[in-house]
Amino acid sequence: MLEENRRGVVRDSLGVGLAVGAYGVAFGAASVAAGLSVLQTSLLSLLAFTGGTQFAVVGVVAGGGTLGTALTSGLLLGARNTLYAMRLAPLLEVRGLRRFAAAHGTIDETTAMAVARRDPALSRLAFWWTFAGIYVCWNATTLAGAAGAQALGDPTKFGLDAVVPAAFLALLAPRLRAGAVERRIAVGAAVIALVLIPLTPPGVPILASAAALLLGSLRVPAGSRR
Amino acid sequence: MNPWALVLATAAGCYLLKLAGYLVPARVLDEPRVRRLVELLPVALLAALVVVEALASGRHLQWDGPRLAGFAAGAVAVWRRAPFLAVVVIAAAVAALLRLAG
Numbered sequence: 001m002l003e004e005n006r007r008g009v010v011r012d013s014l015g016v017g018l019a020v021g022a023y024g025v026a027f028g029a030a031s032v033a034a035g036l037s038v039l040q041t042s043l044l045s046l047l048a049f050t051g052g053t054q055f056a057v058v059g060v061v062a063g064g065g066t067l068g069t070a071l072t073s074g075l076l077l078g079a080r081n082t083l084y085a086m087r088l089a090p091l092l093e094v095r096g097l098r099r100f101a102a103a104h105g106t107i108d109e110t111t112a113m114a115v116a117r118r119d120p121a122l123s124r125l126a127f128w129w130t131f132a133g134i135y136v137c138w139n140a141t142t143l144a145g146a147a148g149a150q151a152l153g154d155p156t157k158f159g160l161d162a163v164v165p166a167a168f169l170a171l172l173a174p175r176l177r178a179g180a181v182e183r184r185i186a187v188g189a190a191v192i193a194l195v196l197i198p199l200t201p202p203g204v205p206i207l208a209s210a211a212a213l214l215l216g217s218l219r220v221p222a223g224s225r226r
Numbered sequence: 227m228n229p230w231a232l233v234l235a236t237a238a239g240c241y242l243l244k245l246a247g248y249l250v251p252a253r254v255l256d257e258p259r260v261r262r263l264v265e266l267l268p269v270a271l272l273a274a275l276v277v278v279e280a281l282a283s284g285r286h287l288q289w290d291g292p293r294l295a296g297f298a299a300g301a302v303a304v305w306r307r308a309p310f311l312a313v314v315v316i317a318a319a320v321a322a323l324l325r326l327a328g
Contacts, residue, residue, distance in 0.1 A: 085247020
């Protein structure tokens, strides 16, 4: 394998880490605005380490949801990491303790960077460097965002309430571009959430949208998915 | 709600979900429909979260001008494939400026 290739992989991986860092600022600020402490916010990034789930959990808390609805929304979003892990397991060939470390780094970006490489050695390199880059940036920017939000006070004065839905849309956008099924599901889920907001306790509209769409997507025949 | 319980349960749950993929034999979850479902779940949840975060205030629908204008500006930035940092700054700036003006 060319040394140049290896360097390219490391550079790309660290670049992704830096880009993802921006999400950390938004998460840190949103989490403190939702009522979690700076320490609790940082622990979520250090220990849960999966952005979409973390955003969802604090989003439901901010809306007045219960522990149960917040946790369920978060874990449903985190379930895709199980599939990523199954995809990565034969690629990374991790054993023993390294398996536990690899598990912690199994998220959207590390999986995407690893499976994009044809050479398994480069895949492993991409996985570990992307993990390292994102882990450092994500936690540093989470802390900065959380501490910043706490210092600044009323988050709505700085437009944070507009940032949170825009951040979810940014996470959703690449999936909307993936296919028509995704777009149909998104529209359906949005409508269900809208209808349920005044009718159910906070947090329920988010969970209910998932359940309803689950039925819809099961009926799509295998041949007409895109 | 006890925020510590939420933080610790979220952390434990997320880690176990990741670890499970390395521990279970691949065929257990290899059913294509299950796979597709897990891929599509985030689409539904994120779309619902967009709506709730943009329009809900507790159990009420709230048409907050600056919040919606900031979100709309952020949405245009997403549509134009702006980087995430630009989306955040644009949404915040529009909402904050409108509040300042209002």
